[in-house]
Amino acid sequence: xxxxxxxxxxxxxxxxxxxxxxxxxxxxxxxxxxxxxxxxxxxxxxxxxxxxxxxxxxxxxxxxxxxxxxxxxxxxxxxxxxxxxxxxxxxxxxxxxxxxxxxxxxxxxxxxxxxxxxxxxxxxxxxxxxxxxxxxxxxxxxxxxxxxxxxxxxxxxxxxxxxxxxx
Numbered sequence: 001x002x003x004x005x006x007x008x009x010x011x012x013x014x015x016x017x018x019x020x021x022x023x024x025x026x027x028x029x030x031x032x033x034x035x036x037x038x039x040x041x042x043x044x045x046x047x048x049x050x051x052x053x054x055x056x057x058x059x060x061x062x063x064x065x066x067x068x069x070x071x072x073x074x075x076x077x078x079x080x081x082x083x084x085x086x087x088x089x090x091x092x093x094x095x096x097x098x099x100x101x102x103x104x105x106x107x108x109x110x111x112x113x114x115x116x117x118x119x120x121x122x123x124x125x126x127x128x129x130x131x132x133x134x135x136x137x138x139x140x141x142x143x144x145x146x147x148x149x150x151x152x153x154x155x156x157x158x159x160x161x162x163x164x165x166x167x
Contacts, residue, residue, distance in 0.1 A: 047085075047116075047129040047130055049116065050166075051063070051165050052064045052166045054165050071105075072167070073093075074091050075091060078090050084119070088114070091112065092112070093110050093114075099147040114134060117131060119132070134161055142155065
């Protein structure tokens with residue numbers, strides 16, 4: 001394999017990521033600009049995420065995905081938009097590779113975009129809606145070594161979010 005196909009692949013991946021980012025930004029941008037002009041009492045109608053402590057949050061800086069052991073989370077989130085149907089942030093995705101097991105595994109952190117979407121009513125919370133999906137789009141390196149093998153994370157990873165907290 002020559003360097004040219006790898007370069008072409010990286011260019012295609014970058015263009016794809018740019019397209020995904022543009023779509024996510026457009027979807028969130030309209031909602032965000034509308035949200036800035038909404039009276040304060042209407043802000044409560046914006047969707048939330050549910051933390052592992054079962055607390056509702058808007059624009060959290062950190063969000064744990066694996067509530068049982070904390071082995072996966074997003075952090076350092078800088079929110080570009082938080083609208084009625086989607087939200088967009090840049091941040092870090094961190095997880096334990098659990099190789100050979102989670103106790104002996106190693107942590108890995110990657111830069112990415114975090115997109116929240118799929119709004120539904122939060123059960124037993126009248127008038128509260130929550131995001132049911134999180135898509136993580138990795139923007140930099142996606143490879144690491146675990147158990148002597150090179151592993152490459154997918155460009156995008158969609159994770160269902162629980163109404164009990166985390167994923």
